[in-house]
Amino acid sequence: MFDYSAAFDAAVTQVKDEGRYRVFADLKRVRGQFPKAIRRREDGSEQDVIVWCSNDYLGMGQHPAVLDAMQAEIEAVGAGAGGTRNISGTTRSAVDLEAELAEWHAKEAALLFTSGYVANEATLTTLQRILPGLIVFSDSLNHASMIAGIRNGGCERHIYAHNDLVHLEALLAAAPVDAPKLIAFESVYSMDGDIADLKGTIALAHKYGAMTYLDEVHAVGLYGARGAGVAERDGVQDQIDIIECTLGKAIGVMGGYIAASTAIVDAIRSWAAGFIFTTSLPPALTAGALASVRWLKTHPELREAHQERAATLKQRFAAAGIPVLPSVSHIVPVHVGDPVHCKMISDMLLENHGVYVQPINYPTVPKGTERLRFTPSPNHTDAMMDDLVKAMDRLWTHCNVARMPAAA
Numbered sequence: 001m002f003d004y005s006a007a008f009d010a011a012v013t014q015v016k017d018e019g020r021y022r023v024f025a026d027l028k029r030v031r032g033q034f035p036k037a038i039r040r041r042e043d044g045s046e047q048d049v050i051v052w053c054s055n056d057y058l059g060m061g062q063h064p065a066v067l068d069a070m071q072a073e074i075e076a077v078g079a080g081a082g083g084t085r086n087i088s089g090t091t092r093s094a095v096d097l098e099a100e101l102a103e104w105h106a107k108e109a110a111l112l113f114t115s116g117y118v119a120n121e122a123t124l125t126t127l128q129r130i131l132p133g134l135i136v137f138s139d140s141l142n143h144a145s146m147i148a149g150i151r152n153g154g155c156e157r158h159i160y161a162h163n164d165l166v167h168l169e170a171l172l173a174a175a176p177v178d179a180p181k182l183i184a185f186e187s188v189y190s191m192d193g194d195i196a197d198l199k200g201t202i203a204l205a206h207k208y209g210a211m212t213y214l215d216e217v218h219a220v221g222l223y224g225a226r227g228a229g230v231a232e233r234d235g236v237q238d239q240i241d242i243i244e245c246t247l248g249k250a251i252g253v254m255g256g257y258i259a260a261s262t263a264i265v266d267a268i269r270s271w272a273a274g275f276i277f278t279t280s281l282p283p284a285l286t287a288g289a290l291a292s293v294r295w296l297k298t299h300p301e302l303r304e305a306h307q308e309r310a311a312t313l314k315q316r317f318a319a320a321g322i323p324v325l326p327s328v329s330h331i332v333p334v335h336v337g338d339p340v341h342c343k344m345i346s347d348m349l350l351e352n353h354g355v356y357v358q359p360i361n362y363p364t365v366p367k368g369t370e371r372l373r374f375t376p377s378p379n380h381t382d383a384m385m386d387d388l389v390k391a392m393d394r395l396w397t398h399c400n401v402a403r404m405p406a407a408a
């Protein structure tokens with residue numbers, strides 16, 4: 001008979017052989033002390049750590065306005081939504097949140113999903129059902145959830161070189177003029193910290209009659225005067241057809257959504273299995289996200305502090321000869337260049353220095369570009385940076401990893 005356990009063992013062995021086996025850090029975040037957390041080791045002992053790789057970019061996951069709203073909502077309406085959106089699960093705070101999100105992105109409507117992953121997967125799959133013959137043009141570094149949605153629909157698809165508008169235009173020009181087309185891309189790419197040329201992409205979309213689908217997961221809350229993302233910053237919100245975001249990163253809670261025209265949202269709402277056949281988000285989550293979005297809209301100083309912290313950390317690494325990759329965003333990637341050192345440095349940072357930063361290895365990034373990805377928040381102090389830079393400097397020497405010429 002079939003040996004099931006050997007098959008599972010082989011699957012894990014393969015991942016280990018490829019250096020992709022993941023060990024999770026067991027963390028207990030401490031309310032009011034972000035980015036501090038308590039790590040539990042495998043032997044059960046505990047260690048205080050500073051989290052340097054959280055996607056809770058602004059610490060909104062612990063913001064009093066968010067926590068108060070969540071607690072009040074639990075007191076008022078209880079735990080779960082109690083159903084799908086269609087069958088008793090359309091809660092008041094979900095409806096209010098969708099209105100708030102639509103207004104934020106200057107769109108007619110918004111639609112919640114249980115995560116950003118589901119929002120991408122469900123929407124991109126469904127667009128292909130609504131638009132038969134759709135041809136999708138997808139940036140080569142798009143997130144796994146976008147790739148999953150594009151593949152699931154089974155449409156013709158073309159991958160263009162990352163942020164390469166010349167390549168994108170060549171692909172668009174080669175497609176039939178009258179075919180429906182969709183350009184799917186992100187604003188901030190989270191591994192390199194570069195930002196797409198929104199205006200240039202939109203110009204091509206107009207020229208070749210394509211729709212635009214923009215993932216602003218790593219930008220929402222962080223860019224633009226009211227924090228709606230890079231499309232707001234660049235003044236092009238009205239020219240992107242579908243904006244997709246998460247409630248789980250800078251907004252600090254959980255969930256995902258799209259914002260678009262009433263017609264698009266109504267069609268996705270009516271056709272997307274990943275929206276229809278699943279229980280709605282718990283009201284405490286949507287109430288917390290609503291409070292977070294309202295706060296973010298009116299507090300640009302948080303975004304300024306965030307950018308200042310990122311710029312300061314980049315400068316401090318560069319001054320120490322630590323090879324920061326050229327990021328134009330809040331992401332601070334440091335080049336290591338091989339998976340063994342990358343893992344070794346992050347293990348030593350954690351065990352010996354209480355610095356938690358996850359190593360980023362293949363297949364998340366190409367081989368030879370293994371890196372540590374730091375995400376400083378407004379709550380990361382100068383003293384924390386002193387400790388971090390000192391520890392990195394020591395480990396760079398200890399592990400004999402290449403430096404870059406110290407900045408003048």
Ligand SMILES: *Cc1c(COP(=O)(O)O)cnc(C)c1O
Pocket residue numbers: 115116117118120143145186190215217218246247248255256
């Ligand atoms: C994290 C991420 C998502 C998924 O969002 P979740 O809410 O975490 O499921 C989608 N797109 C990109 C680019 C992401 O980094």
